[in-house]
Amino acid sequence: MSDEDSKSWVGDLAxxxxxxxxxxxxxxxxxASIGFLLLLGSLPLYLLLKFAANMRRLDNEAVISKLKLQYEFADSSKKTMDVAADKVEAPNTTTTTTGG
Structure with a gap:
């Protein structure tokens, strides 16, 4: 399909x-005026909705990546706390020497 054919097709449709x-x-x-306005407004509306859907997808991807980072940080800090808890020594006695 050449450029000339596509121009004539669009021109004929218009x-x-x-x-x-x-x-x-x-x-x-x-x-007729409402239909004409709807016809003219459909392309900008389609582009606007496509843009909004793309922004929503990008936002969802950002939220998922931040959530994964938060889980990784929580896992790493939990491992650090487990290692620190292993290093703590148990007390020799459980009774107090003062008081009664």
């Missing part, structure tokens, strides 16, 4: 769409 809207506009201007 011409037919505009012609259909104008012919319907004579019969019912309110519905």
């Amino acid at each position: 011409h037919e769409t505009f012609g259909a809207v104008l012919s319907f506009y004579d019969k019912n201007p309110t519905i």
Whole structure:
């Protein structure tokens, strides 16, 4: 498909769409204007929703990576605490010498 064919295809589609809207506009201007605005607004709306979905995906990936880092940090600090607990010596007696 050459550049010339794609331009004529898009031009034909735009011409037919505009012609259909104008012919319907004579019969019912309110519905035709709403339809025309919806037709013109669908592409920007699609792009906006696609952008929002991409941002949501990126945000979810960032949250998951931060959660993994937090779990890794918790695991490493738990191992450090276990090692420190092993080094602590038990007391010789459990009774006190003062008091009664």
